[in-house]
Amino acid sequence: MRRLTVVALSLAVATVASAHIGSPNVLFDGNAGPYPVRVIVRPPEVVPGLAEVIVRVNATDAQRVLIRPVFWRTGLKGAPAGDEMRRVAGQDRVYTGQLWLMAYGSLSVYVTVSGARGSGTAIVPVASFATGRLPLSPALSGILIVLGALLIAGLLTIVRAAVGESLVPPGQPFDPARRRHANVVMAIAAPVLALIIFGGARWWRAEDQGYQRNMYGSPAADPTVTVDATHRTLRLAVHDTAKFQAIYAPVTPDHGKMMHLFLMRVPQMDAFAHLHPTQTDSLVFTGEVPALPAGHYRLFGDMTLENGLSLTVTNTLDLPDAPGAVSPSDSDDVWIVTPVATHVAAGAVAPLGDGFTMSWKGEASPLSARQSTDLHFVVRDAKGDVAKLQPYMGMAAHAVVVRDDGSVFIHLHPMGTVATVSQELFALRDRGDTTSDGRLRAGALPGAMSGMSMSGELTFPYEFPKPGRYRIWVQVKPSAQVLTGAFDVDVR
Ligand SMILES: [Cu+2]
Known part of the structure; x- marks a missing residue:
């Protein structure tokens, strides 16, 4: 029971796997077309989870900022449509938004700024991987064990009542034969219930092991x-x-x-x-x-x-x-x-x-x-x-x-x-x-930066x-x- 609740509530912790150790947030200073931007991406603690994105546009004439998650696997063609970012109240150049990171892999956040001077996109690579599991706090697991025990006791009581007292016609006594029958059924129900809980624990453990197989480990x-x-x-x-x-x-x-x-x-x-x-x-x-x-x-x-x-x-x-x-x-x-x-x-x-x-x-x-x-x-x-x-x-x-x-x-x-x-x-x-499969075609080598x-x-x-x-x-x-x-x- 305890293991079930502990395992059931272990959550995935994910961080970006970019060129860092222990420093998952991504910062980018650059340009989205004609608009200078600073982009901050704070990846979620759990995957699937929400990445927090903050974009500061260093221009007064930007009208819309869109963010779009683009996985390497699917490319731009397979990416969902962009989400419009919200302007932060009182700060007319700062926008916030959230992106669902649903899968693991090499990903970029495409930040598109549009306004009077046209539109442009900045590519901000943010690779997301699960790197750990959150432990369940002893207090919460204690509460869950108590609640789980109450649920089981309640279910057994219902089973006993369903085959016992509830069948007694109005005005008649709950005779010893019926009582014995109800107790026997409850005694059978208890191990059946235990089996179901055991099966559930095994299922979840399999899920958890599958998750851990996909967890990122630094090479x-x-x-x-x-x-x-x-x-x-x-x-x-x-x-x-x-x-x-x-x-x-x-x-x-x-x-x-x-x-x-x-x-x-x-x-x-x-x-x-x-x-x-x-x-x-x-x-x-x-x-x-x-x-x-x-x-x-x-x-x-x-x-x-x-x-x-x-x-x-x-x-x-x-x-x-x-x-x-x-x-x-x-x-x-x-x-x-x-x-x-x-x-x-x-x-x-x-x-x-x-x-x-x-x-x-x-x-x-x-x-x-x-x-x-x-x-x-x-x-x-x-x-x-x-x-x-x-x-x-x-x-x-x-x-x-x-x-x-x-x-x-x-x-x-x-x-x-x-x-x-x-x-x-x-x-x-x-x-x-x-x-x-992510291989560069011959001759398609990255060029040099300009305008630095x-x-x-x-x-x-x-x-x-x-x-x-x-x-x-x-x-x-x-x-x-x-x-x-x-x-x-x-x-x-
Ligand atoms: Cu360097």
């Missing part, structure tokens, strides 16, 4: 480091965990790289590297680990699949000493050995090296969890002027946010948490450049998922070299 990454006279090579073998197959499409390059691998020494969080191992087998990535000191490291590897799904794998590894100077295996590899982390405060300035600085222009610490915020930085040159940036892997800046216990990781860009390549893959799919600001004024939209101490590494290229600024931020 595992097994690191091995080999050292010889001139190399310190990290080999990362990625594989699906448990029964759920998350990696059901080939890996595709994001910013031109098959994997973005971040290493940080723990617990100090000092030495930090952003590396790009090459794909040496379908799910094996291999690369050199340059000048990082030996120690215990946490690794986070970002990869994107051809079906638009972005995944992050994580693990820890012990890095042995390098045999000497190890040359990096990718020219975009960047590492920093002892960054001075600057605690964010009004006017906090982090040295970047080469005479450049990066200052914090966001809100004063502590920031609030579960609220959209701007991580706002300004890069200045030695003269104090706002620096002009060069693209580093197609982006003005890359930021990595990690909670000090490693439970939160996200790779951000000024456009937010979404991977550009995922948006491009959905756009390609809409144009019919992919096959139904390369100013040293940087804004990363983000929502911290929970309170704690976070470190933010921001990577920019104001000169020939990629420079990294490190900031610590407290979130309450």
Whole structure:
């Protein structure tokens, strides 16, 4: 009985499986045609469930905002019609709406803004998967057990009355023979009822197991480091965990790289590297680990699949000493050995090296969890002027946010948490450049971004998922070299 109620009320918890660990909300800064928008998607805790969508249009002439869930599997053709978003009272540029996420998989929210200047659509990839089950609280299960016991007792009483007292003609006594008969029938009914309850529990357990088979488990990454006279090579073998197959499409390059691998020494969080191992087998990535000191490291590897799904794998590894100077295996590899982390405060300035600085222009610490915020930085040159940036892997800046216990990781860009390549893959799919099973047709490779600001004024939209101490590494290229600024931020 108890197991039945416990199982019957276990609910599915789902989070998005995009390039993050523990940071499910999706933020996007970009354009829907002529209209600049910020889109926030807060995925539901249960699937099927409602995703909350907030759209802020930075224009006064928008008239309608539509949201539409588009699954990769079905494409735009198989997607339901859009829902019109509601304008938030008192805030004429902010719209809210909700979308039913009914299935698991790679999905995008299509946000269409229309107004006097025409209409345009922003694609916001939000892949939804079930990742856990909510436990049933002891208080609620106690109440349900009591109510269930009352129901069973009531049903047995009804059975006994139906074959006993209710058959006694008016004015006649309830004689012992009838009473015995009623008791016998009730004694037969009790095990029948128990069987029905047992069968129900078994049925639900089967449902629950089926659900758990579809639950998302972050793919595992097994690191091995080999050292010889001139190399310190990290080999990362990625594989699906448990029964759920998350990696059901080939890996595709994001910013031109098959994997973005971040290493940080723990617990100090000092030495930090952003590396790009090459794909040496379908799910094996291999690369050199340059000048990082030996120690215990946490690794986070970002990869994107051809079906638009972005995944992050994580693990820890012990890095042995390098045999000497190890040359990096990718020219975009960047590492920093002892960054001075600057605690964010009004006017906090982090040295970047080469005479450049990066200052914090966001809100004063502590920031609030579960609220959209701007991580706002300004890069200045030695003269104090706002620096002009060069693209580093197609982006003005890359930021990595990690909670000090490693439970939160996200790779951000000024456009937010979404991977550009995922948006491009959905756009390609809409144009019919992919096959139904999600393979890119030959030659249909994602193009480059255009219209990006390369100013040293940087804004990363983000929502911290929970309170704690976070470190933010921001990577920019104001000169020939990629420079990294490190900031610590407290979130309450
Ligand atoms: Cu990046």
